[in-house]
Amino acid sequence: MRAISLLRKPLLCERSGLAMAAAYEALMERVREIETVGQIQGLLGWDQEVMMPPKAAPLRADQLAWLSKTSHAMMVDAGMGESLAAAEAEGPDDEVAAGNLRLLRDAYDKAIKKPADFVERFARHKSKSIISWTEARAKDDFSIYRDDLAQMIELARELAGYLGYEDNPYDALLDLYESGLTVAQVDPLFAGLREALVPMIAAVGECAGPDMDWVESNTWPEAAQAQLSHAISEAIGFDFDAGRRDKSTHPFCGGANPDDVRWTTRYDEAEPFGSLYGSLHETGHGLYEQGRPRHLDFQPAGHADGLGVHESQSRLWENQVGRSLTFSEWALPHWATHFPENMEGVSAEMLWRSVNKVEPSLIRVEADEATYNLHIMIRYEIEKQLINGELEVDDLPDAWDDMYEKFLGIRAPNRTLGVLQDIHWSFGAFGYFPTYTLGNLYSAQLLAAARKDLGDVESQWRTGDFEPLLNWMREHIHSRGSILTPAELIEEATGEAPSPQPFIDYLRAKIERLYAVSS
Numbered sequence: 001m002r003a004i005s006l007l008r009k010p011l012l013c014e015r016s017g018l019a020m021a022a023a024y025e026a027l028m029e030r031v032r033e034i035e036t037v038g039q040i041q042g043l044l045g046w047d048q049e050v051m052m053p054p055k056a057a058p059l060r061a062d063q064l065a066w067l068s069k070t071s072h073a074m075m076v077d078a079g080m081g082e083s084l085a086a087a088e089a090e091g092p093d094d095e096v097a098a099g100n101l102r103l104l105r106d107a108y109d110k111a112i113k114k115p116a117d118f119v120e121r122f123a124r125h126k127s128k129s130i131i132s133w134t135e136a137r138a139k140d141d142f143s144i145y146r147d148d149l150a151q152m153i154e155l156a157r158e159l160a161g162y163l164g165y166e167d168n169p170y171d172a173l174l175d176l177y178e179s180g181l182t183v184a185q186v187d188p189l190f191a192g193l194r195e196a197l198v199p200m201i202a203a204v205g206e207c208a209g210p211d212m213d214w215v216e217s218n219t220w221p222e223a224a225q226a227q228l229s230h231a232i233s234e235a236i237g238f239d240f241d242a243g244r245r246d247k248s249t250h251p252f253c254g255g256a257n258p259d260d261v262r263w264t265t266r267y268d269e270a271e272p273f274g275s276l277y278g279s280l281h282e283t284g285h286g287l288y289e290q291g292r293p294r295h296l297d298f299q300p301a302g303h304a305d306g307l308g309v310h311e312s313q314s315r316l317w318e319n320q321v322g323r324s325l326t327f328s329e330w331a332l333p334h335w336a337t338h339f340p341e342n343m344e345g346v347s348a349e350m351l352w353r354s355v356n357k358v359e360p361s362l363i364r365v366e367a368d369e370a371t372y373n374l375h376i377m378i379r380y381e382i383e384k385q386l387i388n389g390e391l392e393v394d395d396l397p398d399a400w401d402d403m404y405e406k407f408l409g410i411r412a413p414n415r416t417l418g419v420l421q422d423i424h425w426s427f428g429a430f431g432y433f434p435t436y437t438l439g440n441l442y443s444a445q446l447l448a449a450a451r452k453d454l455g456d457v458e459s460q461w462r463t464g465d466f467e468p469l470l471n472w473m474r475e476h477i478h479s480r481g482s483i484l485t486p487a488e489l490i491e492e493a494t495g496e497a498p499s500p501q502p503f504i505d506y507l508r509a510k511i512e513r514l515y516a517v518s519s
Contacts, residue, residue, distance in 0.1 A: 061127035068123035173431030229279035284314035291478030311439020
């Protein structure tokens with residue numbers, strides 16, 4: 001996910017300014033080449049998940065491995081280190097340059113710690129592992145994926161060793177997805193969320209749930225689901241002239257730059273909510289990508305600001321907007337257009353209650369807002385154990401099921417609904433999952449701040465007017481790229497340091513309204 005067009009800094013007359021401009025320009029020209037390779041990798045990765053014929057898998061592994069090796073060689077080249085040091089010696093002359101230098105120093109320092117042969121091995125195995133995970137999930141057979149997963153875990157441990165850490169090898173992997181994040185920070189965060197969430201879930205468990213018969217007694221054709229998700233994505237602001245929607249085993253958003261943003265979803269004709277809310281989730285990611293600052297194309301500071309902030313945008317549109325009562329009121333005619341027989345007699349209130357049903361479930365991407373973070377906690381605890389050598393791969397499927405039984409009181413009937421449901425470990429993304437919870441927390445804090453500026457946003461959603469909220473996010477989040485650190489960006493946008501309290505307050509108020517319970 002990269003962008004285009006280089007910001008040219010003016011050459012200054014003063015000697016130090018001239019040196020800074022020359023050093024910085026030379027550095028950014030090098031970066032432009034690396035960014036171009038990254039864009040190509042992104043497009044090939046998208047094609048691998050969406051369109052690539054199965055027999056092309058070995059060739060694609062070679063292609064992606066070569067690109068990873070080439071990009072790494074360009075980053076660790078002696079000239080890159082010298083160019084970066086020269087630009088740092090002169091000092092940045094604006095916040096964009098400061099952000100670029102901060103991000104490049106971090107990327108360079110990480111890159112030089114990784115041997116070239118490791119980078120190639122990791123990329124090659126990632127392609128192989130994704131293929132075996134896809135087959136294993138389709139056939140409900142963990143053994144197909146077992147050896148590739150074991151090797152990926154070893155590669156993740158090897159990566160942690162190269163990057164270095166102070167207290168826990170898992171810290172090195174967390175830092176890849178949210179700068180500075182550590183186990184020491186995440187453990188108490190999840191403990192506090194459990195303390196707040198468990199009583200809510202228990203209180204709801206004593207109440208009657210919404211009437212789901214209108215959903216469960218109908219068939220929901222895939223073609224109509226695709227049309228509905230496309231229409232709603234476009235209505236909230238996704239530009240399909242600069243993007244596309246496709247189908248994949250696991251929903252994701254990718255692409256090359258803001259003019260080429262691609263997201264996917266999946267379909268189940270037994271129920272329509274997974275595809276629609278998966279589409280809203282990926283649309284949120286896509287809106288962020290399309291809103292990145294174009295004058296910072298091909299620059300690190302022009303990227304989205306970490307996965308926690310990225311997830312804040314997807315969770316915002318999926319849940320806080322998409323699962324609101326006023327959104328259901330606006331969306332009901334769209335549902336009726338695409339499913340006229342199924343929606344007979346269904347009110348906006350019924351739709352709203354159905355899409356907000358709180359119930360322990362097996363699938364993370366389809367989980368309600370109250371239980372979702374428990375799904376993340378399970379993966380976080382398992383990842384820590386895997387990386388620290390406290391859990392063996394052969395014991396993983398049962399350990400997964402045991403934790404679901406412990407935290408959510410349910411057990412998967414098969415591996416597809418259990419340990420094989422997520423794609424992340426197949427491409428080595430250990431440390432990624434906690435950013436989903438950070439995204440929930442950030443989204444609530446951002447929406448609370450937006451309400452102060454925009455007023456009654458729910459009334460705007462009732463009429464299908466999503467532009468004010470999107471423009472607020474464009475101004476305060478999207479256009480700021482990665483100039484600041486994620487924590488600094490959230491504080492700049494909201495006036496407060498990142499905090500879980502707005503999310504807890506939001507969820508508590510919603511649960512009380514839905515189920516008439518106090519928690």
